[in-house]
Amino acid sequence: MVMMVKVKGPIGRFWFGVGGGILLAIVVVIIGLRGTLKAMQSSTILFSGVVPLRVRSVLTPANPATDRASMASSSGPKWAQKTITLPPLRRGCHLITPKIVKEIGQDLSDFNCGLAHVFLQHTSASLTINENYDPDVQADTETFLNRIVPEGNSAPWRHTMEGPDDMPAHIKSSMFGCQLTIPITKGKLNMGTWQGIWLCEHRDAPTARRVVVTLNGI
Numbered sequence: 097m098v099m100m101v102k103v104k105g106p107i108g109r110f111w112f113g114v115g116g117g118i119l120l121a122i123v124v125v126i127i128g129l130r131g132t133l134k135a136m137q138s139s140t141i142l143f144s145g146v147v148p149l150r151v152r153s154v155l156t157p158a159n160p161a162t163d164r165a166s167m168a169s170s171s172g173p174k175w176a177q178k179t180i181t182l183p184p185l186r187r188g189c190h191l192i193t194p195k196i197v198k199e200i201g202q203d204l205s206d207f208n209c210g211l212a213h214v215f216l217q218h219t220s221a222s223l224t225i226n227e228n229y230d231p232d233v234q235a236d237t238e239t240f241l242n243r244i245v246p247e248g249n250s251a252p253w254r255h256t257m258e259g260p261d262d263m264p265a266h267i268k269s270s271m272f273g274c275q276l277t278i279p280i281t282k283g284k285l286n287m288g289t290w291q292g293i294w295l296c297e298h299r300d301a302p303t304a305r306r307v308v309v310t311l312n313g314i
Contacts, residue, residue: 174207175310175312176200176203176207178309180196181304182195182295182304182307184303186297188296189238190295192307193285196309203311204284209313211277212285212310213276213310213311217306218274218303218306221297221298222295223274223276224294225278225294226291227292228290248260261300264298280313
């Protein structure tokens with residue numbers, strides 16, 4: 097027995113002549129396809145309507161008994177900055193830790209943990225951290241610098257407009273650098289027992305030098 101079946105598709109309606117068994121199979125396939133399409137549409141609607149969740153990170157203290165108390169007492173990161181003028185110093189290496197600490201002491205005491213950035217605003221002097229007890233180390237360092245960087249009329253430097261000691265001073269400044277970063281712990285600069293901040297003056301004529309100290313921490 098042949099039956100005529102009308103099928104509605106996405107691009108129109110069609111008539112098919114099919115037998116009983118084939119008709120049943122086609123109906124099952126059509127019903128299955130319609131169910132799949134509805135499920136896909138439902139899924140699309142479901143996902144398109146999802147509201148993003150807001151996730152909050154939580155810090156778990158390593159030692160809840162002590163760390164949570166310190167976290168509660170801290171009021172967040174803070175900053176402080178001061179420009180310090182150092183008096184003119186003769187050529188050589190000079191320990192300036194006491195001067196720096198005295199100038200920033202009041203601000204420094206407000207920090208429990210942080211960093212102190214020390215920046216020298218000059219190109220013919222430098223900063224470094226070294227021996228804070230025996231001044232012979234400062235003298236020996238100056239001897240080393242003078243031997244490794246030639247100076248005088250026989251030196252090969254082209255930049256001499258400010259005197260024969262100017263270009264060697266620039267080179268020495270780049271060797272040691274013009275900035276330091278020192279940790280802060282419980283209101284103090286956390287340096288080693290024998291460490292101190294040096295200003296290395298590389299010019300013959302004593303010159304006042306400016307140092308910018310920036311404190312950051314909690």
